Amino acid sequence: MLNVAEDIEAKIRRLRELGKVSAEPSTPPAKPPAAAPKKPPRRPRSISSIRERERRKRILIGASILIIIILIISIGAYAYLQNRAANELKNAREQKLREVAYYFKAGNFTNPNCTKYANQYKTEVVNKILQAKTLQELKAINVKVYFDKAVQAYDSCVAKQRQLEYEKILNQTKQEKLKSIELAFQPLLSMPLPDSLKAKVVSTLKSLEQQVKEAKTVEQVKAVNPDPYLLSLWRDYYFYRIDSITTPDVILEKNGVKTLVSKSDAKAILGSIMSYQELLQYKVYPVQYVEIALLLPRDKIAGGFLKPGDKIMFFASNGTKGSYHEIANQGYVEMVLLPSTAGQIAVSESQSQTSSSTSSSSTNYNEQHSSTYNPGDVSYTNGTTYTDTYSNSQTSSQSSSASYTYNVNLAEILKAIAAGKIQASEEVKQQLENYGWKVINLEESSDMLVLPPNTEFLIIVKVPSIFVPDILQNQQDLYIAKIST
Numbered sequence: 001m002l003n004v005a006e007d008i009e010a011k012i013r014r015l016r017e018l019g020k021v022s023a024e025p026s027t028p029p030a031k032p033p034a035a036a037p038k039k040p041p042r043r044p045r046s047i048s049s050i051r052e053r054e055r056r057k058r059i060l061i062g063a064s065i066l067i068i069i070i071l072i073i074s075i076g077a078y079a080y081l082q083n084r085a086a087n088e089l090k091n092a093r094e095q096k097l098r099e100v101a102y103y104f105k106a107g108n109f110t111n112p113n114c115t116k117y118a119n120q121y122k123t124e125v126v127n128k129i130l131q132a133k134t135l136q137e138l139k140a141i142n143v144k145v146y147f148d149k150a151v152q153a154y155d156s157c158v159a160k161q162r163q164l165e166y167e168k169i170l171n172q173t174k175q176e177k178l179k180s181i182e183l184a185f186q187p188l189l190s191m192p193l194p195d196s197l198k199a200k201v202v203s204t205l206k207s208l209e210q211q212v213k214e215a216k217t218v219e220q221v222k223a224v225n226p227d228p229y230l231l232s233l234w235r236d237y238y239f240y241r242i243d244s245i246t247t248p249d250v251i252l253e254k255n256g257v258k259t260l261v262s263k264s265d266a267k268a269i270l271g272s273i274m275s276y277q278e279l280l281q282y283k284v285y286p287v288q289y290v291e292i293a294l295l296l297p298r299d300k301i302a303g304g305f306l307k308p309g310d311k312i313m314f315f316a317s318n319g320t321k322g323s324y325h326e327i328a329n330q331g332y333v334e335m336v337l338l339p340s341t342a343g344q345i346a347v348s349e350s351q352s353q354t355s356s357s358t359s360s361s362s363t364n365y366n367e368q369h370s371s372t373y374n375p376g377d378v379s380y381t382n383g384t385t386y387t388d389t390y391s392n393s394q395t396s397s398q399s400s401s402a403s404y405t406y407n408v409n410l411a412e413i414l415k416a417i418a419a420g421k422i423q424a425s426e427e428v429k430q431q432l433e434n435y436g437w438k439v440i441n442l443e444e445s446s447d448m449l450v451l452p453p454n455t456e457f458l459i460i461v462k463v464p465s466i467f468v469p470d471i472l473q474n475q476q477d478l479y480i481a482k483i484s485t
Contacts, residue, residue, distance in 0.1 A: 103147035114157030121150035231276040251285035260330040299453040302482040311483040316474035328467035335460040
């Protein structure tokens with residue numbers, strides 16, 4: 001259509017030029033007279049010239065009418081073509097704009113921070129569509145290309161936003177991990193560590209922190225686990241603590257329960273633990289023995305059959321619950337003292353003599369009379385018997401008896417010996433030596449209970465000092481068990 005319009009415009013221009021040429025005179029215009037000359041006498045025109053002029057005039061009029069008609073037709077055709085082209089251009093522009101709206105709809109670009117990058121390409125293609133003058137220019141505009149560029153810019157922005165957000169999360173995760181690692185190492189660094197172990201702890205801490213700082217992903221940061229390193233380092237500290245104790249035994253405490261063990265056993269127990277959090281529940285103490293005195297009934301101290309040097313354990317009843325728990329797993333008997341009532345001796349002695357004599361005599365006198373009758377077949381007997389006894393007896397007896405009772409208080413005797421008020425005190429001391437143990441030994445050998453079960457004994461025990469508070473707090477419910485070997 002545009003080519004046809006261009007051809008019509010070219011024809012109109014040629015017709016205009018042709019009309020101009022026909023209207024111009026064949027001779028050039030006369031120069032204006034400088035002065036008004038006298039007019040020459042008019043010569044009469046010839047008929048042929050008049051006819052020629054009339055012919056030319058008619059030709060010019062016809063050409064003008066033809067040109068006007070052609071111009072009217074051309075203008076109408078041009079206007080029609082122009083309107084048609086304008087409508088086609090308008091429709092094509094609207095179609096392109098609808099295509100833009102389809103591609104650049106809001107659902108395709110949801111990130112408000114990155115929508116502006118897509119809108120730049122949208123604005124560019126819309127401006128290009130609006131500025132297009134021909135259909136060729138509109139057809140040359142590829143909305144999909146602009147959309148692809150917009151998507152690429154939008155995705156790049158979104159990826160950058162996500163990367164920034166991820167880096168923010170990554171840095172936050174790193175900070176949290178570094179803080180947790182530092183807090184996890186703080187209790188260990190606060191301990192009195194030897195220089196070699198402290199250097200090892202610091203080196204391990206820096207190595208873990210470096211791993212966190214060099215991590216590229218959140219997963220790598222979370223994969224940094226200080227627990228195995230802390231388990232090894234805490235174990236080294238416990239072993240150092242055990243080796244620094246001079247005694248052959250140590251005290252291990254966990255959850256309030258204290259146990260006396262050898263150093264090798266303590267290392268074996270701590271070495272078998274696979275979690276440093278569980279390992280931290282243990283405490284290691286040196287063993288320092290002290291002696292304490294306990295006044296307990298014999299039925300709570302293994303029946304009182306305890307001797308110096310015996311190894312013992314301590315238990316206590318759990319109040320009204322009826323259960324028992326261990327307080328100390330090891331101690332030693334130093335001394336056992338019997339109460340003063342066991343030294344109260346009561347002795348009774350008696351003697352008696354009896355003599356008797358008896359004499360007796362007796363005399364017997366018998367007299368018997370009888371008679372018999374036999375009348376017919378019946379026999380009758382009638383008799384009389386007389387018996388007289390004379391006796392005489394005499395008894396005499398004589399008896400004599402003697403008795404005495406005395407009490408001995410051994411406690412008072414010991415006091416008298418200490419005050420030097422008893423003669424032959426060394427002999428008395430020798431006789432009283434191990435008196436208490438002799439009583440207990442006699443019970444064992446005779447299978448007879450001499451002292452009642454509630455007899456109280458004063459027992460001196462040697463225990464690690466760390467057990468003393470628990471023992472004294474539970475003294476009313478305390479039981480002492482002898483360790484059999």
